[in-house]
Amino acid sequence: MRMESMSKHTSQQFNADIEKVRSKVAEMGGLVEKQLDDAISALKKSDVRLAEDVVAKDADINRLDVEIDEGCTRIFALRAPTAIDLRLVQTVIRTTTDLERIGDEVKRVAKMAIANSKGDANSSLYLRIEHLGGMVRENLHRVLNAFARMDVDEAIEIASEDKRIDQEYEAIMRQLMTYMMEDPRSIPRILDIMWAARSLERIGDRLQNICEYIVYFVKGKDVRHISLEKVKAEFGSDN
Amino acid sequence: MRNWWAEELWRLISIVTIGWLLGVLFGFPKIGLWVALFGYVAYLLRQLVRVNRWLENPEVYEIPDEFGLWGAVYAKISRYKKRCEKREQQLLSSVAQYQAPAMALPDAAVAIGTDGEIRWFNQEAERLLGLVPEKDIGQTFVNLFRSPELTAYLRKKDFSQDLQITKPGTFDRKLLIRVAGYGFDQMVLLAQDISARIRAEQSRRDFVANVSHELRTPLTVVNGYVENLIDSGEVPEKWERPIQLMEQQVLRMRHIIEDLLTLAKLDGAEPEVQEPINISGLCERVAAEARSMTTHHEIKVACLTDAQLIGDGKQIYSALSNLVTNAIKYSGDDTLITIAWQVLPRGLSLSVTDSGDGIARQHLSRLTERFYRVDTARSREKGGTGLGLAIVNSIIDQHGGKLEVDSEVGKGSQFSCIFPKSLAVYEPNLKITAEG
Numbered sequence: 001m002r003m004e005s006m007s008k009h010t011s012q013q014f015n016a017d018i019e020k021v022r023s024k025v026a027e028m029g030g031l032v033e034k035q036l037d038d039a040i041s042a043l044k045k046s047d048v049r050l051a052e053d054v055v056a057k058d059a060d061i062n063r064l065d066v067e068i069d070e071g072c073t074r075i076f077a078l079r080a081p082t083a084i085d086l087r088l089v090q091t092v093i094r095t096t097t098d099l100e101r102i103g104d105e106v107k108r109v110a111k112m113a114i115a116n117s118k119g120d121a122n123s124s125l126y127l128r129i130e131h132l133g134g135m136v137r138e139n140l141h142r143v144l145n146a147f148a149r150m151d152v153d154e155a156i157e158i159a160s161e162d163k164r165i166d167q168e169y170e171a172i173m174r175q176l177m178t179y180m181m182e183d184p185r186s187i188p189r190i191l192d193i194m195w196a197a198r199s200l201e202r203i204g205d206r207l208q209n210i211c212e213y214i215v216y217f218v219k220g221k222d223v224r225h226i227s228l229e230k231v232k233a234e235f236g237s238d239n
Numbered sequence: 240m241r242n243w244w245a246e247e248l249w250r251l252i253s254i255v256t257i258g259w260l261l262g263v264l265f266g267f268p269k270i271g272l273w274v275a276l277f278g279y280v281a282y283l284l285r286q287l288v289r290v291n292r293w294l295e296n297p298e299v300y301e302i303p304d305e306f307g308l309w310g311a312v313y314a315k316i317s318r319y320k321k322r323c324e325k326r327e328q329q330l331l332s333s334v335a336q337y338q339a340p341a342m343a344l345p346d347a348a349v350a351i352g353t354d355g356e357i358r359w360f361n362q363e364a365e366r367l368l369g370l371v372p373e374k375d376i377g378q379t380f381v382n383l384f385r386s387p388e389l390t391a392y393l394r395k396k397d398f399s400q401d402l403q404i405t406k407p408g409t410f411d412r413k414l415l416i417r418v419a420g421y422g423f424d425q426m427v428l429l430a431q432d433i434s435a436r437i438r439a440e441q442s443r444r445d446f447v448a449n450v451s452h453e454l455r456t457p458l459t460v461v462n463g464y465v466e467n468l469i470d471s472g473e474v475p476e477k478w479e480r481p482i483q484l485m486e487q488q489v490l491r492m493r494h495i496i497e498d499l500l501t502l503a504k505l506d507g508a509e510p511e512v513q514e515p516i517n518i519s520g521l522c523e524r525v526a527a528e529a530r531s532m533t534t535h536h537e538i539k540v541a542c543l544t545d546a547q548l549i550g551d552g553k554q555i556y557s558a559l560s561n562l563v564t565n566a567i568k569y570s571g572d573d574t575l576i577t578i579a580w581q582v583l584p585r586g587l588s589l590s591v592t593d594s595g596d597g598i599a600r601q602h603l604s605r606l607t608e609r610f611y612r613v614d615t616a617r618s619r620e621k622g623g624t625g626l627g628l629a630i631v632n633s634i635i636d637q638h639g640g641k642l643e644v645d646s647e648v649g650k651g652s653q654f655s656c657i658f659p660k661s662l663a664v665y666e667p668n669l670k671i672t673a674e675g
Binding site: 019022023026027029030031033034037041137138141144145148149 | 355405
């Protein structure tokens with residue numbers, strides 16, 4: 001991707017600017033990935049210190065968000081990008097916004113880990129949350145790889161994986177409801193867990209958004225609010 | 240060398256002559272002359288077209304086979320081409336020769352260019368770092384391998400120390416990253432999976448700690464009964480000595496276990512406390528305690544700097560007191576022991592010097608090994624556990640320093656703890672007076 005889109009520019013500085021912004025997004029993605037890993041670890045081991053660390057480090061993600069935004073504004077103002085460059089800058093801006101929100105959701109999971117570290121852990125519930133977390137983590141990793149490679153096929157495939165996350169989320173919700181009915185005293189704690197599950201599920205949705213931006217960047221067509229099957233039929237590699 | 244001028248000139252002249260003669264024969268000598276000349280020019284053009292065609296598509300057209308000057312030109316071009324092809328083959332094979340071993344390296348290797356782009360990587364890098372062959376060449380490395388620590392490390396461009404990271408996307412896979420720069424701002428990155436090694440180390444450490452801990456309880460019971468026996472005063476005379484020996488040995492075992500536990504705790508951990516330590520005060524305290532232990536040695540303290548050391552005061556105290564106790568144990572009566580604290584060019588030095596018997600050279604490098612003894616019988620008699628110097632070494636290691644031993648048989652030994660200068664702080668008011 002890099003070579004095709006870059007070689008045309010006469011200005012070396014333009015290349016450098018765009019590449020820098022892209023690298024920053026990857027850096028931010030790496031940070032979000034690490035945060036999610038740490039948050040899930042903290043939940044698993046009831047490690048309050050690690051969870052507090054995650055909450056504190058969210059500021060780093062926000063700082064990168066601002067930096068990338070500034071970089072993009074500069075490119076808009078100084079270079080007036082067109083065609084593929086314009087799409088890249090737009091993709092970067094949208095992706096960053098979603099990554100920042102994912103960071104916030106991760107922070108919420110970490111806060112839940114702090115709140116629940118004192119209570120008696122219901123191990124089967126935690127196991128399910130962990131499983132959901134694992135799925136989300138895997139998808140985040142793949143989305144960021146697809147973003148770096150601007151790989152449309154991979155992006156479409158990940159987007160369709162989101163269904164599995166949604167199913168797992170629904171299963172957890174049903175389980176939580178039974179627990180609440182069995183023992184109303186556990187409701188406050190279960191609500192916390194529900195928020196964590198909800199956060200993880202939201203992360204899955206945001207990852208799907210990023211996949212759509214990748215398709216937009218490479219194919220030049222906005223595929224938001226279009227069903228996955230249609231997108232697949234039009235842009236999948238088997239077509 | 241053939242004379243091409245003459246040869247070609249003869250050919251031209253003979254063609255023109257034949258044309259002219261034919262013209263004369265038919266009664267149009269001028270036309271015959273022109274036809275011959277045109278024919279010759281057409282022949283030349285044809286050769287040019289053929290050679291051009293062949294050079295453009297050497298696979299499709301064969302080398303034109305021609306006599307005379309043109310034939311010689313073709314032969315030379317063809318020879319030159321063959322030579323180029325051969326050289327290209329040689330270059331390719333020598334490149335392959337260099338790449339094949341790098342490809343088979345057991346560590347993941349990635350060559351990274353000036354802009355952080357991937358230039359080349361080997362098979363292990365595909366497996367360990369998740370890079371895709373061909374496709375990922377030219378991609379920015381840190382975009383694909385997103386470890387915040389590694390990104391920061393590469394940005395700093397200080398590769399003097401190796402980096403240990405958790406592999407992104409995993410909880411427990413540890414990678415050891417080494418980077419070497421080459422050429423202009425290019426580098427090669429080596430990554431190695433060290434999870435297994437770390438686990439093995441951890442289980443070894445755990446084993447020592449667990450065994451020591453498990454042994455402590457039974458030993459406490461034995462110790463209790465032995466003490467009871469002695470205190471009871473009912474021990475028959477012939478058993479008095481054996482029971483005393485039992486008590487001594489139990490005590491020794493307890494010391495060994497305590498020391499092993501201390502070592503296990505120190506191993507690989509960071510200092511628990513990081514605060515400025517007043518070293519001169521600490522030296523005085525150790526010296527005072529040492530003086531109360533012995534009346535046969537003179538103990539001097541020489542603090543030549545007001546630098547304070549950042550670290551864990553308790554640990555440094557126990558290291559120093561270990562060294563001083565050793566010095567007392569292993570040097571004869573009426574000798575001098577000096578504790579010195581000073582700034583040396585190679586770092587901050589906290590040293591203990593004695594004028595005792597000294598240690599033979601062959602022992603020096605092994606002194607800090609666990610249970611290593613220069614003279615087993617004598618060490619036991621003095622009540623050593625064989626772990627003292629190992630503990631000192633671990634403490635200093637923990638603080639990023641190293642233990643240096645200098646000794647000469649018959650003259651004495653010097654044990655110096657050398658700490659990096661970055662660990663020094665100076666009392667602010669002292670500093671101001673020094674500057675003013």
